[in-house]
Amino acid sequence: MKQEMVDMIKNDPDYIKLVAERSKFAWTLTIVMLIIYFGFVLVIAFDPKLLGTPLSAGSVTTVGIPVGIGVIISAFVLTGIYVRRANSEFDELTARIKAKAKGE
Numbered sequence: 001m002k003q004e005m006v007d008m009i010k011n012d013p014d015y016i017k018l019v020a021e022r023s024k025f026a027w028t029l030t031i032v033m034l035i036i037y038f039g040f041v042l043v044i045a046f047d048p049k050l051l052g053t054p055l056s057a058g059s060v061t062t063v064g065i066p067v068g069i070g071v072i073i074s075a076f077v078l079t080g081i082y083v084r085r086a087n088s089e090f091d092e093l094t095a096r097i098k099a100k101a102k103g104e
Contacts, residue, residue: 005101008101009097009101012097012100012101014093014096014097014100015093015097017093018090018093018094018097021089021090021093022086022090025082025085026082029078029081029082032078033074033075033078036071036074037071040067040068040071043067044064050063051063051064051067052064
C-alpha cells in the first residue's frame, strides 16, 4: 500500500472514529471482565468459606460452582457483545473507509 493511501486512511474522520470507539469499547469490556475475574479470585482469597458453603443442606455442590460457571459464562457473553457490535457498527465504518479509499 502506498504511503499516500495510508496517510489518507489515517486522516479519514471515519477511521479516527472507528479506532477511538473500538478502543474505548474494548477497554470497557476488558475492565468489566477483570473486575469479574479478580472479584472472584479475591473472594476465594479473603472469604473462601463463602464460596465453600453448600447450596442446600446435605448438598455436595457449593456456592462456588455456580459462581465459577458464571465467571466463565460472563466471558462468553462479553465476547458476544463485542462481536455483535463489531459486526454491525464497526463493520459499517470499515466498509465506508474502504469505499473512500477505493474512490467510490
